[in-house]
Amino acid sequence: MVRATFSGFNTALSALQANQKRLDITGQNLSNMNTAGYTRQQLEASSLNYTNPVSHYSNGNETAVGFGVSMDRVSQIRDPYLDIQYRSQSADCSYTNRLQTALNSLSKVLDETTISGIRQAFDDIQSTLTSMQDPAKVSDPIYESELRTKMQSVCNLFNQASRQITQAEQNEFQRLTGEGSSEQGDVQKINDILRQIGDLNVQIKRNQVAGHPSLELQDERNLLLDELSGYIPVETRYYKDDAHSGNNAYDYDANGAVIGKKDWPDDLEVSMNYIDAQGKSQKLILVNGSDLGADGLTKNYGQLSVLKGDHQTAASVSDPANISIKFEKAPSYKGNGQAAADVYAELKGIHFEGGSLQASLDMLQKTGTGNVINGSTAVDDVRGYQYYSGKLDQLALTFAESMNAINNGKNHKDQNLLSNSTNDSTKDITAGNIGISKGWTSGTIHISTDGTNRTDTILDMIAAMKDTKKLNGKTFADYMNNLSTQLASDSSSNQTALKTGTTVLNSIQDSRDSLSGVSLDEEATNMMAYVSAYNAASRLMTALDEVLNTLISNTGA
Structure with a gap:
């Protein structure tokens, strides 16, 4: 089979484009080297090859060669396991x-x-x-x-x-x-974080549907998740959209706006881990992905409120021990077709295995008897106020x-x-x-x-x-x-x-930084490698041009 006249140019062009993109990403990494929460980015690439069998008219001895490099996507270098470890340890340290x-x-x-x-x-x-x-x-x-x-x-x-x-x-x-103070309390901060994560989920999902990875928004969301883990124990789960028949490529809300593409991209669910009054481990969905309900107006995040032990009256600083924190699940979440019940964090209610919120509740309500609390499986093990x-x-x-x-x-x-x-x-x-x-x-x-x-x-x-x-x-x-x-x-x-x-927390953070943080030496080394590859691809383009010029100008003269 006669070689395609311009096939090599595509290989050289794709190499130029890929290395240019890598240089762009290196510049982005270096410019954000001191940005809090920034995760190092990379270009995921794969080799371009035939997608269909070679024509049966070709020479049987013909050796098939690929067509260059494909830029698949720009991604973050991040280890989810380290994130889980960090957030778990953060809850313990904050407590x-x-x-x-x-x-x-x-x-x-x-x-x-x-x-x-x-x-x-x-x-x-x-x-x-x-x-x-x-x-x-x-x-x-x-x-x-x-x-x-x-x-x-x-x-x-x-x-x-x-x-x-x-x-x-x-x-x-x-x-x-936060009552009586110019600063926000834990409850107000948690509510603010949940709202921001819920809004970011929607924004990220819509951007990704349009083809934008929104990596910087994901960094912002990860910072909020790290902060949230200091107040209450949380767990995150990435999940796909529900299975579909394959006839519709997109999901739409009641107003006809696209809210997701089937099987892509992932949604993020944030749940709170707690121990109920019977001593069983439970979860409450606080952020339900980007789901805004059928009407597109339902909140995808829950909220907290501060009440007295009667679960009706607002708590007061004049009686600080009489306090109960109400956790409301994300309104758009339906568990098994039913709305999951709200829960109350208090002496005889649910409790957490970490987090600053639980520490404050323990100091306000526990008396250090060492006995099991009546009506609960928790132990009164903290000598509080x-x-x-x-x-x-x-x-x-x-x-x-x-x-x-x-x-x-x-x-x-x-x-x-x-x-x-x-x-x-x-x-x-x-x-x-x-x-x-x-x-x-x-x-x-x-x-x-x-x-x-x-x-x-x-x-x-x-x-x-x-x-x-x-x-x-x-x-x-x-x-x-x-x-x-x-x-x-x-x-x-x-x-x-x-x-x-x-x-331990600092050790985990060091591990995260070594993987996800930007290293000046490493980026500088990568930059030199990409420049060399770019120059080589340019030289290949020139060489192919010279070969083609010889073929056209000098053949058959």
Whole structure:
């Protein structure tokens, strides 16, 4: 068979075009080397060859040669497995990081290693009581005033610690909801991310139907998915359009607009992984690909809202522990023909195995009992704000009851030294309201001198300061010291977990960067290779032109 006259030119032309495209892609990679979230791009190519059998008129000894290179598509160099690993680890790290933020705020209140706090105030009271053992000093107003001042000091410290824990608890609520803050809370940020991913899904799908790969939009979407994984555990799934008869190449919405081409391109589904109240792993579809429903107006993304435990009333910062996060599935998603049920993240509801949202819920609602939560399979394993405020309340109440009981003695009533400052009663005394009784402040109540000896009340108070029976084997001062130690232990173990998790996360990110990131050296090497290939293809084009010129001009002369 006589060789086709211009067949070689197509080979050279395709080589020129392919290497020019590779140089364009290299330039795009280099220009975005420092762009956050950018994924290195490449040209996928294949060899052009015969698509039909060689003519039966050809010489049997003819050797078939291809027709150059085909530019199939521009794609990203990305490993989905590394993305899965990164997002899973991101949820773990975000959980411990948010937990550490909360523990640090508590440490400012309860860590007394470098400050004179409640523990020191108890020691000062005991020291003053010891100096009043002399019978001549028991009724001395100067010494009684000093004792009252020391008692007032410990009450003030209790009040301050309670206010600070309450403020820390409200700050946690604001981090979760954004209420009362100029910054967005987790719920608002998640809603914003879901909306952006849903919109990007539609935009990417429409662009790909028109033949544009939208790689930069995919980078933007991947960044949002990475960010979302820090709040809640998520899983992504790429899927094809539903099977069809083959008669229609495109899908259309109610308005006649193209919404997808059968079997191409892929859609992205984003689901939330959670554990239900029965302890079973479940999923909720938060982003349903690019599906806008039959009317083209239905949202393809779900949303979150903040409610109280009754699932009806909006939650309030004034009652931060009474909170439930409602997760609504993507409205366009229908599971087995039915709308999937919405779920609630709360103490007795669903919970997550990671994410900053779960950490905030744990700190707000859990009390560290170590027991299985009633109505759920989850364990109350986090010592949150309620745990530490409850311990302070118990200490304040026990101290007040002990001092009042001693001063009242067997024959006196209403000789209370300490009271609930809101109503001057001895009921419902907490760390937040403990104070000096009005009677002791005004001088109508004094340290009792009844008894066999005038110093019996003082001696009993000294004994009470050393007593370990009422607080599980600890004195007042030791109880406070143990509370600080418990917080330090929680913080230390969490810091270790955070440090380990961050190391693993950075390692995974390094692996992603080594694959998907732009390397200056590698791109420069590729550039030189593509330039050389381009020059060679140009030389081939020139050589073919010279051969053809010889064939036409000199043959048959």
